[in-house]
Structure formats: C-alpha cells, structure tokens
Amino acid sequence: GAGVSQSPSNKVTEKGKDVELRCDPISGHTALYWYRQSLGQGLEFLIYFQGNSAPDKSGLPSDRFSAERTGGSVSTLTIQRTQQEDSAVYLCASSLAGTSGETQYFGPGTRLLVL
Amino acid sequence: AQKVTQAQTEISVVEKEDVTLDCVYETRDTTYYLFWYKQPPSGELVFLIRRNSFDEQNEISGRYSWNFQKSTSSFNFTITASQVVDSAVYFCALSERRGGSRLTFGEGTQLTVNP
Numbered sequence: 001g002a003g004v005s006q007s008p009s010n011k012v013t014e015k016g017k018d019v020e021l022r023c024d025p026i027s028g029h030t031a032l033y034w035y036r037q038s039l040g041q042g043l044e045f046l047i048y049f050q051g052n053s054a055p056d057k058s059g060l061p062s063d064r065f066s067a068e069r070t071g072g073s074v075s076t077l078t079i080q081r082t083q084q085e086d087s088a089v090y091l092c093a094s095s096l097a098g099t100s101g102e103t104q105y106f107g108p109g110t111r112l113l114v115l
Numbered sequence: 116a117q118k119v120t121q122a123q124t125e126i127s128v129v130e131k132e133d134v135t136l137d138c139v140y141e142t143r144d145t146t147y148y149l150f151w152y153k154q155p156p157s158g159e160l161v162f163l164i165r166r167n168s169f170d171e172q173n174e175i176s177g178r179y180s181w182n183f184q185k186s187t188s189s190f191n192f193t194i195t196a197s198q199v200v201d202s203a204v205y206f207c208a209l210s211e212r213r214g215g216s217r218l219t220f221g222e223g224t225q226l227t228v229n230p
Contacts, residue, residue, distance in 0.1 A: 101148030
C-alpha cells in the first residue's frame with residue numbers, strides 16, 4: 001500500500017476486556033514497530049519486528065501486552081484484560097530493513113479508550 | 116541511556132514570523148541518528164528529516180532548516196516565514212546504533228501559528 005495503515009482508528013472498550021489492534025506496513029518493509037502515545041508518558045517504544053520475529057520487545061509494559069506478525073507483513077498488538085491506564089494512541093511504523101537509524105514511517109494510529 | 120529533551124512545550128507565533136524549535140539529546144554512543152517528525156491535528160507522524168552523527172552540515176529545505184551541533188548536543192529546527200499550516204506538534208527523536216532500531220522521542224513542542 002501507499003502508507004502504513006492501522007485499524008480500527010478508534011476503539012472504546014470496557015475495563016477487563018481484550019482488544020486487538022492491527023497494523024499493515026508499507027509493502028516491502030521488513031521492519032515493523034509499535035509505539036504508544038499517552039498524555040503522561042509521551043511517545044514510547046513498545047516492540048520491534050524484523051520479519052516475523054521480535055528481537056526487541058523490551059518496551060512492552062506488562063505481560064498483558066503481546067504482539068505477533070505473520071507472513072512478514074501484518075502485525076497485531078493484543079492487550080488482555082485492559083486497564084484504564086492503557087488508554088492511549090497506539091502507533092505503528094515500518095521501515096525498509098530495520099537497520100539502526102533507518103527512517104520509520106508511521107501510520108495514523110489507533111485511539112484506544114478504556115472505560 | 117539515550118534521552119531527548121524539548122524544553123519548549125508550547126510556542127505561539129504570528130504568521131510570517133520565524134520560529135526555532137529546540138532539541139537537546141543525550142547519548143553515549145558515537146554513532147547515532149537524529150530525526151524530526153511533525154504531528155498535525157490528524158495525528159499521523161510525518162517524517163521531516165534524518166541526520167547521522169557524522170554529518171554536522173546544516174540543511175535547508177524550503178522554509179525549513181536544521182542546525183546540528185555536536186558540541187552542544189543540539190539539533191534545532193527553524194521554520195522561516197511560518198504559516199498557519201505549520202501548526203502541529205513537532206517531535207525530535209534519537210536512535211543509537213547500539214540501541215537497535217528503536218526511536219527515543221522528546222516530549223514534543225506544540226507550535227501554533229496564528230493568522
């Protein structure tokens with residue numbers, strides 16, 4: 001596709017429910033990243049995929065957060081048993097090869113609100 | 116540990132004024148990369164520029180210019196003759212060679228250009 005796409009664009013859920021956020025990277029990009037943007041924490045890194053493997057998932061805030069990538073393309077970020085503090089904008093980015101310092105291109109984000 | 120500081124939380128100018136957004140970074144790596152992204156009200160992060168640590172040459176792109184100074188660990192961004200469409204949040208970001216591919220973002224500067 002022309003750019004990184006994410007779905008849904010908005011998600012409202014109740015505390016304790018599970019949610020899945022989807023990211024479709026730029027075609028041909030082997031690296032994919034998830035970030036979270038919240039009022040209190042700014043923009044923070046969550047996880048990085050190179051192909052289908054995640055060499056760096058050190059930013060995941062708790063074991064309620066997990067992510068997977070299949071076919072070297074689409075990625076899903078799953079949050080189990082959501083809490084109110086999970087409310088944020090979840091941003092996905094992709095880059096061509098995932099090498100250090102490579103430019104990352106971002107999608108429009110998913111706005112998650114946990115009631 | 117890497118860190119990016121954007122001390123200016125909000126800046127308000129009148130159209131056609133010049134404005135400089137400050138960015139100060141901290142890193143122990145000798146090879147690193149600096150970025151600026153623009154986040155308009157729509158929410159998507161738009162890539163503006165990437166510099167590596169070995170290239171201190173300043174860059175100009177239309178009304179935008181960037182001043183990279185390793186001696187002061189700064190990578191400032193100037194918009195000349197600002198326009199209302201420049202209104203956005205601007206983020207400075209750092210990627211270390213040893214830190215893998217993750218980006219560390221500053222807190223962002225909200226720029227408002229008034230007509």
